[in-house]
Structure formats: structure tokens, C-alpha cells
Amino acid sequence: MADQSAKQGSGGIAKIAFFVVLAIVMVSGLIFAPEHAGLAIHPMDQFQLAPLFGGEHIGTFTPTNQTLWLVLALVGIVLLMVVGTAGGKEVPTRTQSVAEMAYGFVYKMVEDVAGKDAVKYFPGIMTLFMFIVFANFLGLIPQSFTPTSHIAVTAVLAMTVFVFVTVLGFVKNGAGFLGLFWVSSAPLALRPILAVIELISYFVRPVSHSIRLAGNVMAGHAVIKVFAGFAAALGLFGFFPILAISAVYALEVLVAFIQAYVFTILTCVYLKDALHPSH
Amino acid sequence: MSSTTQTTEAAQEAALHAIDAHGAAEAAGMPQLDFSTFANQIFWLVVTLVVIFFVLSKIALPRIEAILQARQTRITNYLSTAEDMKQKAVEAEAAYNQALADARTEANKIVAEARAEIQAEVDAAAAKADAEISAKAAESEAAIAEIRAGAVDSVKAVAKDAAKEILGAMGHKADAKTVTAAVTARMKG
Numbered sequence: 001m002a003d004q005s006a007k008q009g010s011g012g013i014a015k016i017a018f019f020v021v022l023a024i025v026m027v028s029g030l031i032f033a034p035e036h037a038g039l040a041i042h043p044m045d046q047f048q049l050a051p052l053f054g055g056e057h058i059g060t061f062t063p064t065n066q067t068l069w070l071v072l073a074l075v076g077i078v079l080l081m082v083v084g085t086a087g088g089k090e091v092p093t094r095t096q097s098v099a100e101m102a103y104g105f106v107y108k109m110v111e112d113v114a115g116k117d118a119v120k121y122f123p124g125i126m127t128l129f130m131f132i133v134f135a136n137f138l139g140l141i142p143q144s145f146t147p148t149s150h151i152a153v154t155a156v157l158a159m160t161v162f163v164f165v166t167v168l169g170f171v172k173n174g175a176g177f178l179g180l181f182w183v184s185s186a187p188l189a190l191r192p193i194l195a196v197i198e199l200i201s202y203f204v205r206p207v208s209h210s211i212r213l214a215g216n217v218m219a220g221h222a223v224i225k226v227f228a229g230f231a232a233a234l235g236l237f238g239f240f241p242i243l244a245i246s247a248v249y250a251l252e253v254l255v256a257f258i259q260a261y262v263f264t265i266l267t268c269v270y271l272k273d274a275l276h277p278s279h
Numbered sequence: 280m281s282s283t284t285q286t287t288e289a290a291q292e293a294a295l296h297a298i299d300a301h302g303a304a305e306a307a308g309m310p311q312l313d314f315s316t317f318a319n320q321i322f323w324l325v326v327t328l329v330v331i332f333f334v335l336s337k338i339a340l341p342r343i344e345a346i347l348q349a350r351q352t353r354i355t356n357y358l359s360t361a362e363d364m365k366q367k368a369v370e371a372e373a374a375y376n377q378a379l380a381d382a383r384t385e386a387n388k389i390v391a392e393a394r395a396e397i398q399a400e401v402d403a404a405a406a407k408a409d410a411e412i413s414a415k416a417a418e419s420e421a422a423i424a425e426i427r428a429g430a431v432d433s434v435k436a437v438a439k440d441a442a443k444e445i446l447g448a449m450g451h452k453a454d455a456k457t458v459t460a461a462v463t464a465r466m467k468g
Binding site: 044047048049058059060061062063064066067070071073074077078081082085088089090092096099100103104122123124126127130131147149150151152153156157214218 | 308309310311312313315316317318319320321322323324325327328330331332334335336338339340342343344345346347349350353
């Protein structure tokens with residue numbers, strides 16, 4: 001009985017503390033609200049590259065804030081995939097089982113989508129997936145930098161896939177790779193038209209492949225920044241944009257994974273086309 | 280009134296500054312489209328990707344593959360061991376049932392043997408008893424026959440004697456031979 005009342009008491013104290021904090025936040029918002037901050041929203045500033053060790057000029061080899069987060073992604077991957085599996089235990093530790101899950105996830109994707117003979121390209125696809133996942137998720141840390149929000153980065157990824165897949169298609173199938181553009185199941189009269197469409201869609205692949213990833217990541221981050229600007233401008237009612245930020249952030253967590261997944265599975269689909277070009 | 284105007288002026292000034300700052304940022308446009316940084320971005324990205332690729336393909340992926348394979352092998356082994364044990368259990372059950380059946384047969388055999396033995400003993404005893412009984416009976420019959428024969432002889436002797444005496448008393452001289460013949464004839468009749 002005494003125990004229960006004590007519990008209720010502590011619950012009551014927590015509730016009171018919550019409301020006190022809320023009141024303080026609101027009052028301080030009222031007092032310290034920047035009155036004209038509404039015009040100072042710079043959602044794109046977060047994507048600005050800056051040299052890491054001072055200076056203004058960004059040369060080809062200057063380490064930038066992007067370099068830092070690329071390296072952090074690398075460190076994260078090493079921690080998960082190398083340090084996490086160091087024991088090599090048959091009964092895995094938590095980290096090891098995450099690494100195994102990532103391995104199994106991508107391996108199964110390659111096997112199911114691109115076929116058994118695509119398994120030898122699995123390390124490359126795993127590299128893409130792990131890099132995008134880590135870059136996306138590290139980019140969700142406030143004040144961080146997201147390499148995958150830059151079209152230069154995603155374009156390199158997509159062009160690597162495009163060039164590799166195209167070369168592989170011709171090496172494996174020779175001129176037969178052109179059968180990819182010749183829809184033999186369509187009526188003969190339609191085939192040249194379809195071939196043109198197929199050809200265009202083939203060359204649009206790297207564009208959509210790269211812009212999809214960069215666009216999704218950039219849009220989410222920019223939206224959060226815009227809402228943050230609203231929150232600063234609204235003062236007392238700043239908690240509405242903050243709630244919105246929470247919702248968008250949850251969506252962003254989802255997007256961070258889904259875009260990595262989409263990028264990887266499209267790579268597998270393109271790889272399948274290269275290995276088995278017939279329709 | 281004047282203080283309100285002042286505030287408004289200050290606000291307008293601040294707004295202008297803000298727009299200026301915004302404009303400055305806008306001048307840079309999307310940092311994504313600032314081509315002067317592309318060489319830098321591509322260089323560091325390629326370096327990172329190459330390192331990740333080698334770390335994964337040389338260390339991480341073979342290791343994880345080995346772990347998964349070891350686990351798969353062990354699971355397979357356990358399953359086959361379990362299968363073996365199941366097989367053994369089935370065999371053991373069969374052997375148990377066989378042993379049970381054998382024991383039952385053996386028991387039945389022993390029971391039958393014992394029964395046969397006892398039966399034989401009982402039969403032997405019965406036969407012996409029968410033999411004894413018949414021997415006794417024969418003996419008794421012999422004794423009875425002897426007694427009967429004795430009795431017939433006595434009757435004959437008495438009858439002869441009586442016939443002789445009667446004949447003597449009646450004044451006839453009794454011929455022993457005739458008397459005997461007569462008595463024998465009568466006794467037969």
C-alpha cells in the first residue's frame with residue numbers, strides 16, 4: 001500500500017516536472033523568440049562543402065566535411081562488418097548477428113533478383129549497399145553531413161553500375177546483348193519503335209538511379225531544415241513544426257533504408273539484364 | 280507612438296538583412312550543383328569505395344561466409360546425428376520387442392516342458408499305481424480262486440463222505456468210484 005502510493009507520488013512528480021519544463025520552454029520561447037527569423041531559412045546550407053582544416057579553396061585533394069563523413073561511414077562499416085565479426089562465433093553476438101543479417105539480406109537479394117551466376121558480383125553490390133546505408137543513417141545525425149545527398153556522389157555510384165553492367169553485358173553476350181532492346185515478343189512492326197524507347201530508357205537508367213537517391217535524401221533533409229526555421233520563427237507555437245520535424249524524421253529513417261534497398265535492388269535488376277539480356 | 284515606429288523600422292531593417300543573407304546563400308544555389316567541388320567529391324568517394332570494397336571482399340565477407348557455413352555444417356551434422364539417434368532408437372525398440380517375444384517364447388517352452396515333465400511323472404506314477412493295483416487284484420483273485428477251489432474240494436469231500444455215510448446207513452456198500460462220479464456229476468449239474 002505504501003509502496004503503491006510512493007509510486008503514484010513519483011509518477012505525480014514526473015508529471016509535474018514535465019509540465020514545468022514545458023511551461024519553461026514555452027515562456028522562454030515567448031521571451032527569446034527571434035522575431036524576424038522567419039526570413040532566415042537556409043535549407044540548403046547544410047549541403048555546403050567546406051574544407052575540414054580551414055581555408056576557403058576546395059582543391060581535388062582537400063579533405064572536406066564530406067570527406068569526414070565518408071570516412072565515418074567507412075569506420076562504421078569496418079566496426080560492424082570486421083570488428084563486429086571478430087570472434088567468428090557460431091552463436092553470434094548482437095553486432096555479429098546484425099552483420100550476418102546484412103550479409104544474408106544482400107546475398108539473398110543478389111541471388112533472387114540477379115540469379116545464381118551473379119553471386120560473384122556480390123562483394124561489389126554489398127559495398128554499394130553498405131556504403132549507402134551507412135552514409136544515409138550517419139546523415140540523420142543532427143549537424144552531420146550526408147554524402148548521398150550530393151548528386152556527384154550518387155552519380156559516381158550509378159555510373160559505375162551503368163558502365164560495369166553495360167561492359168559486362170557485351171563481354172558475356174557479345175552482340176546478343178543488343179537483344180535487350182529488341183522486344184521479340186512484340187509484333188514485328190512495333191519492334192523498331194520499342195527498340196528506340198528501350199534504348200532511351202536504358203540510357204536514362206543512371207540518371208534516375210542517381211537522382212532518386214540524392215533527391216530523396218536531400219528533400220528530406222531540406223524539409224526538416226525548413227520546419228526548423230519555422231520552429232524558430234513561431235516562438236510559442238514552435239512545437240507544431242517540432243512535431244512535424246519528428247514525423248518527417250521518422251519518415252527519413254525509413255527513407256534512409258528504403259533508398260539504399262532500392263538502389264541495390266535496381267543494381268541487381270540491371271545486372272540480371274546484363275547476364276540474361278533476352279526478354 | 281514613436282517607439283512603435285522605431286520598432287517597425289528596426290524590424291524592417293532586420294528583415295532586409297535577413298533577405299540579404301538569404302540572397303547571399305541563394306547565390307551559391309544548390310551546393311549539389313557547384314561543379315567546382317565535383318573533382319574533390321569524386322576523388323574522396325572513389326577512395327572510400329575502394330577501401331570499403333577491399334575491406335569487405337578480403338576480410339568481412341569471407342569471414343561471415345565461413346561463420347555461416349560452419350553454422351550450417353553444424354546444424355546439418357546435428358540433424359544427421361539426430362536422424363541416426365532416431366534410427367538407433369527405432370532399432371533398440373525393435374530389439375526390445377524381439378527380446379520380449381523371444382523371452383515369451385522361451386517362457387512358453389519352459390512351461391510346456393515343465394508341464395510335460397510333470398505329466399510324465401504323473402503318468403508314470405499312475406501306471407505304477409495301476410500295475411500295483413492290478414497285481415494286488417490278481418493276487419486277491421488267485422487267493423479267492425484258491426479258496427473257491429478249496430471250498431469245492433471240501434464240498435466234494437464232504438459230499439462223498441456224506442454220500443458214503445448215507446449209503447452205508449442205508450445198507451448199501453458204497454463203491455468209492457461210483458460215489459465220486461456221482462458227486463462230480465451232481466456238482467456239475
